[in-house]
Amino acid sequence: MDPRIEKLLPTVQKPARYTGGELGQVMKDKNAVDIRYAFCFPDSYEIGMSHLGIKILYAIANERPDTWCERVFAPWPDMEQKMREQNIPLYALESGDPIRDFDFIGFTLQYELCYTNILNMLDLAGLPVKAADRKDLAPIVMGGGPCACNPEPIAEFFDLFSLGEGEEVNSEIMDLYAVHKKRGSTKEEFLREAAKIPGVYVPSLYEISYNADGTVAAITPKDGAPAVVTKRIIRDLDNVYYPKSFVVPFIDVVHDRVTHEIFRGCIRGCRFCQACFLNRPIREKSPEVINEQCKGLIHETGYDEISLCSLSSSDYTRIEELLNLLLDWTPGEKVNVALPSLRVDNFSDELLQKLKSVRRSGLTFAPEAGTQRMRDVINKNVTEEEMLETANIAFSGGYSAVKLYFMLGLPTETDEDVEGIGTLAKKVVDAYYQNPDKPKGRGVTVGVSASSFVPKPFTPFQWEPQATPEELDHKQRHLKETLPSRKINVSFHDIKTSFLEGVLARGDRRLSAVIEEAWRRGCTFDSWGEYYRFDTWMEVFHDLVLDPRFYANRRRDYDEVLPWDHLNYGIPKKYLMRESEKAKRAETTDNCHNKCAGCGANKLNGGHCDV
Amino acid sequence: MYEVRLWLSKRGRIRFVSHLDMFRLMTRAVRRANIPLWYTEGFNPHPYISFLLALSLGVEGEKEPVDVRITDDAVTPEEVRDRLNASLPEGLFVEAATKPVMKPSEITWGEYLVTYDPSEMNADSLKEALDSGALETEKSGKHGGRKVMKKVNVSECIHSWSLEETEDALRLKVVLPAGSVMNLNPQQLTDAVNAYLGTSAAPLRAVRLRLLNADLEEFR
Numbered sequence: 001m002d003p004r005i006e007k008l009l010p011t012v013q014k015p016a017r018y019t020g021g022e023l024g025q026v027m028k029d030k031n032a033v034d035i036r037y038a039f040c041f042p043d044s045y046e047i048g049m050s051h052l053g054i055k056i057l058y059a060i061a062n063e064r065p066d067t068w069c070e071r072v073f074a075p076w077p078d079m080e081q082k083m084r085e086q087n088i089p090l091y092a093l094e095s096g097d098p099i100r101d102f103d104f105i106g107f108t109l110q111y112e113l114c115y116t117n118i119l120n121m122l123d124l125a126g127l128p129v130k131a132a133d134r135k136d137l138a139p140i141v142m143g144g145g146p147c148a149c150n151p152e153p154i155a156e157f158f159d160l161f162s163l164g165e166g167e168e169v170n171s172e173i174m175d176l177y178a179v180h181k182k183r184g185s186t187k188e189e190f191l192r193e194a195a196k197i198p199g200v201y202v203p204s205l206y207e208i209s210y211n212a213d214g215t216v217a218a219i220t221p222k223d224g225a226p227a228v229v230t231k232r233i234i235r236d237l238d239n240v241y242y243p244k245s246f247v248v249p250f251i252d253v254v255h256d257r258v259t260h261e262i263f264r265g266c267i268r269g270c271r272f273c274q275a276c277f278l279n280r281p282i283r284e285k286s287p288e289v290i291n292e293q294c295k296g297l298i299h300e301t302g303y304d305e306i307s308l309c310s311l312s313s314s315d316y317t318r319i320e321e322l323l324n325l326l327l328d329w330t331p332g333e334k335v336n337v338a339l340p341s342l343r344v345d346n347f348s349d350e351l352l353q354k355l356k357s358v359r360r361s362g363l364t365f366a367p368e369a370g371t372q373r374m375r376d377v378i379n380k381n382v383t384e385e386e387m388l389e390t391a392n393i394a395f396s397g398g399y400s401a402v403k404l405y406f407m408l409g410l411p412t413e414t415d416e417d418v419e420g421i422g423t424l425a426k427k428v429v430d431a432y433y434q435n436p437d438k439p440k441g442r443g444v445t446v447g448v449s450a451s452s453f454v455p456k457p458f459t460p461f462q463w464e465p466q467a468t469p470e471e472l473d474h475k476q477r478h479l480k481e482t483l484p485s486r487k488i489n490v491s492f493h494d495i496k497t498s499f500l501e502g503v504l505a506r507g508d509r510r511l512s513a514v515i516e517e518a519w520r521r522g523c524t525f526d527s528w529g530e531y532y533r534f535d536t537w538m539e540v541f542h543d544l545v546l547d548p549r550f551y552a553n554r555r556r557d558y559d560e561v562l563p564w565d566h567l568n569y570g571i572p573k574k575y576l577m578r579e580s581e582k583a584k585r586a587e588t589t590d591n592c593h594n595k596c597a598g599c600g601a602n603k604l605n606g607g608h609c610d611v
Numbered sequence: 612m613y614e615v616r617l618w619l620s621k622r623g624r625i626r627f628v629s630h631l632d633m634f635r636l637m638t639r640a641v642r643r644a645n646i647p648l649w650y651t652e653g654f655n656p657h658p659y660i661s662f663l664l665a666l667s668l669g670v671e672g673e674k675e676p677v678d679v680r681i682t683d684d685a686v687t688p689e690e691v692r693d694r695l696n697a698s699l700p701e702g703l704f705v706e707a708a709t710k711p712v713m714k715p716s717e718i719t720w721g722e723y724l725v726t727y728d729p730s731e732m733n734a735d736s737l738k739e740a741l742d743s744g745a746l747e748t749e750k751s752g753k754h755g756g757r758k759v760m761k762k763v764n765v766s767e768c769i770h771s772w773s774l775e776e777t778e779d780a781l782r783l784k785v786v787l788p789a790g791s792v793m794n795l796n797p798q799q800l801t802d803a804v805n806a807y808l809g810t811s812a813a814p815l816r817a818v819r820l821r822l823l824n825a826d827l828e829e830f831r
């Protein structure tokens with residue numbers, strides 16, 4: 001480690017964020033590898049180290065004998081300041097080497113509000129933030145993850161994006177790079193070839209033209225780049241590489257346990273839910289494989305908790321089988337299985353008995369909307385009866401705290417729908433007091449978390465206007481004023497944050513200039529309330545003569561060219577339109593277990609979904 | 612079941628792992644090493660691992676005592692040491708595993724080696740400061756449940772010291788109070804020296820060499 005870093009570490013908060021050296025980190029001889037890969041998470045160490053995707057891709061890259069992949073996180077502002085004062089460039093945790101000399105700098109794009117951190121990290125590394133200003137072959141700056149589905153706002157900073165699941169395509173990119181590095185190719189030569197790899201999007205190979213009204217006129221590929229780039233998926237989850245070990249952090253991070261993904265995709269198709277549509281088709285991993293991998297990871301890491309994750313874990317068709325396998329050995333090894341919100345109603349008594357022995361996480365429900373009409377619009381197919389029934393089972397089983405998740409600003413939402421949130425929460429309160437088996441001597445607490453709906457690309461609501469900040473403000477007040485019980489605590493998401501998220505989520509390439517300027521004026525860590533500078537952002541929009549409401553609050557026509565129309569996530573626009581029309585009629589669509597709705601995603605998987 | 616005292620060294624970058632985080636780290640190491648540790652009873656059982664005295668963030672340790680209980684008598688202290696060493700991250704090492712002799716409450720002094728950069732701290736000035744009898748620093752403490760800053764007379768706390776100067780390092784060996792009654796760490800000592808001299812030196816390295824009882828016998 002650079003002695004200057006060692007000297008400044010005692011003066012910053014949580015210095016162990018910056019030391020590396022954790023158990024499970026991969027060390028290699030830098031002279032024995034051809035490719036140095038900096039895997040960057042554009043947020044704090046604690047958030048980044050909680051992320052499963054980075055653990056998987058880190059392990060896969062390091063399986064390659066020719067590659068050393070290391071981790072990099074956004075230094076917290078106190079550390080950043082000291083690094084800048086002393087001209088210490090951004091370095092990778094494992095080797096301590098500056099990442100500007102690496103071959104790849106890969107960013108995972110988890111949410112829109114970390115975009116300025118990406119620029120900040122490139123700058124701290126000593127690199128120009130714009131791809132066009134980085135002339136050499138290395139480093140190639142690439143991005144992947146959910147926000148790669150509309151990477152246009154950050155297109156100017158990246159050399160390439162990898163769409164969809166990265167396990168296979170990342171290796172193909174590195175293989176190609178190794179060839180070009182040996183050959184001494186230029187960056188352009190490499191990128192032109194890379195664009196031929198399925199799932200690779202090279203933004204510099206697409207010309208964007210605009211109409212007079214500011215909408216996109218055309219997206220034109222050049223130099224042989226494909227007109228449409230289709231995301232990649234892994235067809236067989238049982239046989240795809242899964243890490244045998246995780247890096248075990250020293251400090252407390254958000255999710256500090258063995259996490260295991262049990263399936264990909266979601267059968268429910270809630271119309272606001274980008275994760276659902278981005279991750280289809282539905283593919284399950286088998287209980288035996290999950291169980292064996294969990295056991296291995298527990299022994300390798302020393303963790304005492306396993307958390308099963310997926311978009312909607314109770315929909316895993318073999319959940320009972322899996323829990324039986326896990327609960328066979330975990331209590332003996334003092335390992336806790338953290339259960340995501342499961343529908344316990346159809347479990348056998350025997351399994352319920354076993355479940356009682358493990359520690360439970362809090363009881364949460366996500367009805368998302370307060371009235372049945374509103375839930376039909378968004379296709380959230382849960383009824384009040386089902387919810388209250390599950391709540392009652394939980395109350396009888398000893399729970400006394402419930403958290404309910406809702407969204408405000410959904411399409412067609414009225415004040416009545418907003419009031420419905422309070423009414424529903426009140427019914428949960430009443431159910432508790434009417435339950436004869438409720439925990440003795442304890443009152444109930446019902447937490448209501450109301451976020452603001454942000455329309456996202458590749459969902460049936462991608463054409464909808466986001467509720468304006470003024471409308472959202474009214475809705476939040478209305479909900480608060482009409483709450484029917486003091487047992488209900490409401491918390492809201494910050495409206496200004498949701499607004500910027502809405503702008504960036506459906507933005508076009510012209511926003512690259514806005515993001516760059518906002519960063520130059522000091523914006524970083526925008527998702528952290530204490531650092532978010534909304535006014536600066538608005539000044540930048542004003543100065544660059546771009547209207548944020550054009551992006552967030554405008555209704556798009558079905559025939560408008562959307563900035564992400566050249567990217568294909570497996571679900572044709574026609575299907576999304578059909579769903580959008582059904583939403584307007586408050587008509588629901590069955591989940592995939594009951595009936596395939598023909599979303600088209602199964603075509604990516606040879607016509608198959610695990611349902 | 613028997614109790615064993617592990618003597619842990621903590622060197623290099625792992626010195627930035629805090630006392631609180633060390634417990635979690637050891638718990639996981641013990642689990643990986645499959646050591647039959649005694650777990651506390653209760654709703655949320657956790658292994659009994661007792662770090663006898665906190666080591667401040669950034670300070671290295673040569674032999675820090677950690678008490679654990681082994682439930683299986685067939686597993687010897689040497690085996691515990693070896694298995695644990697195979698599972699600890701870089702920088703942590705069990706130097707020895709012995710039968711506890713003294714009670715944790717007997718710990719009274721800590722012997723430290725503090726290294727300064729001679730360009731930041733001058734040997735004569737440091738000597739002058741240490742001889743002055745006027746070193747003071749502030750420590751946060753509690754008074755009637757409220758957080759208050761308390762003045763500490765540092766000069767009175769220092770048991771003994773010696774200084775060694777080489778071309779690129781100024782090495783101060785110093786015995787400071789350590790234990791449940793009174794504690795002073797190398798950073799606080801440095802703060803007091805800086806305040807007295809009007810300097811802003813930071814130790815290059817600080818190592819706790821060993822712990823001593825009230826009679827200045829090595830803690831065992």
Ligand code: SF4
Nearest residue numbers: 266269270273276311
């Ligand atoms: S259940 Fe609905 S909200 Fe949840 S992941 Fe599936 S589609 Fe999304």
Ligand code: SF4
Nearest residue numbers: 592596597598599609
């Ligand atoms: S193809 Fe059918 S089963 Fe598969 S995700 Fe789409 S709607 Fe569901």
